[in-house]
């Protein structure tokens with residue numbers, strides 16, 4: 138979408154859609170987006186036929202007006218068989234043509250809208266499906282804002298293309314071609330004169346226009362910078378005051394404003410120049426052509442009807458040249474947008490939800506886990522080894538706890554079980570099979586996570602619990618809530634399970650959110666559980682309820698607890714002490730607590746002192 142943004146009003150200040158140079162390759166790449174129109178090709182074809190017809194009828198208007206002028210000025214019009222045509226007959230024919238044109242335009246818009254709406258829906262759907270199936274590292278190397286703008290602004294550009302730009306492009310090109318041919322037929326002399334006068338003027342105007350757009354963008358950028366200052370300082374207003382920097386910030390804002398005004402003035406200097414150029418150049422050109430035309434009419438080389446026709450077609454051609462200039466920019470934006478969309482669609486998805494499933498599909502996992510010499514680096518920081526030589530095993534139904542200082546690698550160890558990332562070395566076996574041998578969706582179905590911070594979706598408590606199993610009945614949901622010690626607080630709400638949570642609903646406390654997460658996990662009924670303990674302390678009542686729910690959840694399941702409070706893990710079968718990405722100690726609580734020089738005993742002492 139072209140935005141003027143010449144002044145500092147702030148309207149339309151925002152990033153311009155990125156444009157692509159028009160090269161053959163870019164063009165071919167961009168055209169790939171058309172594959173989304175394939176299911177609607179019948180309607181698209183019909184729209185193009187209708188578009189051709191409506192353009193053809195429009196192009197006939199000047200011709201008929203010319204005939205009308207000829208008949209009026211004493212140059213009778215005859216049909217091919219020699220019959221004279223009256224003014225009334227021409228007018229009736231004209232009226233019929235206008236009616237037909239109106240109806241065709243209606244049908245064209247109706248069908249083209251369907252093509253564009255359905256196509257855009259399909260593109261959005263394909264993009265969304267791609268987003269949710271892309272591997273986690275993708276989201277870590279791309280900003281969420283960037284990703285969402287693909288599905289919002291880029292798709293909008295494509296929508297404009299399908300609903301307006303394409304039709305306009307088609308119409309303008311047709312107008313230009315037919316128009317030039319017709320004026321040549323009317324009068325070669327005048328046409329050549331006109332074509333030598335106008336195109337150079339239009340070319341200069343286009344170059345001028347581009348310069349103005351660049352300057353307008355500079356103004357927008359400068360304005361955006363001033364807004365950043367306002368946002369920053371208002372957000373951190375207490376810091377501004379605490380550092381007594383009110384004058385400094387005002388000065389900073391003022392100099393940014395000055396730069397904006399300078400940019401706006403410069404761009405308007407060019408705009409003023411442009412306007413006066415258009416008046417002098419364009420209108421001057423028109424006067425020149427009219428002068429030439431008048432001499433041709435006077436010498437009897439043209440009729441008044443021809444002149445009228447010529448003038449009208451010239452206006453059409455002029456409008457289409459100007460329109461094409463603008464469309465050129467739009468085609469560039471479309472190519473940019475479509476390339477960015479296709480780039481995402483070309484990314485490789487995780488192998489989830491593939492039918493038929495690839496690999497093993499266990500109906501029930503035992504829950505035996507073994508890490509063998511696992512090494513790992515995050516794809517975003519390939520130079521930093523996060524895990525080194527991690528080896529341990531957990532028998533089915535056992536509970537182990539991972540403890541260690543912050544940043545030691547505990548959460549990373551657990552997330553590798555879910556195959557959120559590829560290992561850099563070693564392997565993880567589940568029930569004796571390397572994890573890659575399982576169908577990814579089938580495997581993840583058997584692993585449950587209660588995260589540190591539970592994300593509740595905007596919706597009812599019922600929907601939030603049923604996220605663990607979307608097919609669960611109300612009875613199962615209530616039972617899960619009861620087991621998770623969540624039923625007391627849920628039933629205390631007047632709307633019970635229908636209570637809306639999230640941004641527009643009830644705000645649940647940390648402990649309540651965790652119990653909802655536990656109920657979710659109970660519904661999922663996984664063989665393997667990952668419990669990431671919340672770091673922020675709960676009050677002791679809440680803590681007891683959450684702990685009770687966790688104990689209930691862990692029964693008969695292989696559980697990995699990422700522990701932050703050592704008091705909660707005394708009963709686990711094994712504790713792995715992680716430091717700097719390695720296992721530095723392992724054993725039961727009693728064994729480790731008595732190893733006075735060990736890290737665990739030290740952490741224990743530290744926590745004891747703190748509490």
Ligand SMILES: Nc1ncnc2c1ncn2[C@@H]1O[C@H](COP(=O)(O)OP(=O)(O)OP(=O)(O)O)[C@@H](O)[C@H]1O
Nearest residue numbers: 277515517518523542543544545546547548549550
């Ligand atoms: N997504 C990520 N991308 C890059 N590096 C990461 C990512 N997540 C964690 N790290 C880094 O990996 C290391 C281990 O982090 P991890 O979250 O596994 O530690 P942790 O022991 O669970 O810490 P905490 O107790 O604070 O949760 C840290 O140095 C961290 O900065």
